[in-house]
Amino acid sequence: MNLMTESTLHEAEFYELIDYDEQIVCCHLCPHECKLESGERGICKARKNIFGKLYNLNYGFTEMRIDLIEKQHVYHFFPNSRAQTFVTFNCNLDCDFCTDPLKSFIDPEKNPAKKLSPDQAIMFGMASGSKVICFGESEPLISYEWVRDTAKLAKERGLKVLLRTNGYFKEAPLREILRFVDAVKIDIKATNNEGYIRLCGGGNFEHVKNSIKIIHEMEKLIELSIVIHDTFNNAEESVRKLSDWIKTELSPGVPLHLSRLKPAHRTKHLLPTSLELLEKTYNIAKEMGLQFVYLDDVPDHDSGNTYCPQCGELLIKRTSIGTEARRISLQGHCNKCQSPLKIIMS
Numbered sequence: 001m002n003l004m005t006e007s008t009l010h011e012a013e014f015y016e017l018i019d020y021d022e023q024i025v026c027c028h029l030c031p032h033e034c035k036l037e038s039g040e041r042g043i044c045k046a047r048k049n050i051f052g053k054l055y056n057l058n059y060g061f062t063e064m065r066i067d068l069i070e071k072q073h074v075y076h077f078f079p080n081s082r083a084q085t086f087v088t089f090n091c092n093l094d095c096d097f098c099t100d101p102l103k104s105f106i107d108p109e110k111n112p113a114k115k116l117s118p119d120q121a122i123m124f125g126m127a128s129g130s131k132v133i134c135f136g137e138s139e140p141l142i143s144y145e146w147v148r149d150t151a152k153l154a155k156e157r158g159l160k161v162l163l164r165t166n167g168y169f170k171e172a173p174l175r176e177i178l179r180f181v182d183a184v185k186i187d188i189k190a191t192n193n194e195g196y197i198r199l200c201g202g203g204n205f206e207h208v209k210n211s212i213k214i215i216h217e218m219e220k221l222i223e224l225s226i227v228i229h230d231t232f233n234n235a236e237e238s239v240r241k242l243s244d245w246i247k248t249e250l251s252p253g254v255p256l257h258l259s260r261l262k263p264a265h266r267t268k269h270l271l272p273t274s275l276e277l278l279e280k281t282y283n284i285a286k287e288m289g290l291q292f293v294y295l296d297d298v299p300d301h302d303s304g305n306t307y308c309p310q311c312g313e314l315l316i317k318r319t320s321i322g323t324e325a326r327r328i329s330l331q332g333h334c335n336k337c338q339s340p341l342k343i344i345m346s
């Protein structure tokens with residue numbers, strides 16, 4: 001068990017004292033905007049008001065792993081590279097299909113994970129030989145100050161930074177952290193606000209869309225994903241709507257991953273998404289004009305490959321054995337027709 005004392009805690013950023021006498025603070029990290037009395041913690045459980053100051057209880061707590069970057073379902077950012085992944089804890093949503101509820105809803109004061117300073121984390125990252133540092137699993141932005149400090153150091157030491165988030169955060173902290181991030185994977189939960197409330201107990205798509213637009217506007221590489229299942233919503237209509245929004249508001253070149261449900265947490269009684277429905281939604285997204293659509297967790301399916309949107313050449317082949325860059329240059333151009341593509345290879 002962690003022994004947290006005020007002197008070992010890390011003061012949070014993006015909050016204000018809204019009642020001096022009652023020591024009430026308001027956290028501005030995410031749109032929940034929790035108003036907390038002294039002793040209370042926010043919805044994420046990881047930020048606590050102690051006598052009128054807000055603390056990030058998760059600063060430094062992490063588990064490390066080295067994964068192939070494809071494990072994060074990110075296909076256009078250093079394909080087939082190893083990424084040093086820092087797993088963080090807690091979340092500001094509560095999705096029915098969360099695959100790791102033990103980490104997402106842990107009590108930070110009982111977290112058995114190791115505590116690393118940003119410097120120690122980057123030393124491990126560099127020693128592993130990975131050129132990419134990834135913050136993923138649960139919601140990394142709940143550990144905001146540690147992730148930001150570590151990402152900043154990673155950039156200073158020449159590493160690339162990938163962030164995997166649900167995108168339900170306020171604009172100011174998002175803009176601040178994006179200064180130190182190269183690529184972002186956003187896991188969209190639903191294509192309307194009702195869907196967020198039903199599936200995640202809160203959150204809303206408008207805020208998530210705003211985050212995506214900011215990331216795109218700041219010219220970060222972005223990949224999007226959504227879990228498809230016939231009990232969640234009208235999957236076909238959702239994918240049509242989402243594809244249209246991506247094409248109109250972002251670019252048809254932004255990759256969209258359609259993910260198969262892995263029954264977990266409150267969806268253990270459901271079956272994984274049928275291939276038939278996944279293929280239907282894949283065809284809809286392609287017909288809507290998206291250039292890069294992928295089916296996740298359907299091994300050895302053609303939809304896991306990357307094809308040139310101009311000439312149709314197979315650029316990157318993905319199978320259950322691994323990923324192979326075939327006809328793409330180090331600059332991210334199709335080797336056949338020379339079209340420049342937003343795929344970062346080196």
Ligand code: SF4
Binds near residue numbers: 041
């Ligand atoms: S980050 Fe946590 S404490 Fe802050 S507003 Fe969001 S849920 Fe509340």
Ligand code: SF4
Binds near residue numbers: 093099137139166
């Ligand atoms: S956003 Fe991710 S980590 Fe958070 S509850 Fe949903 S699935 Fe779990």
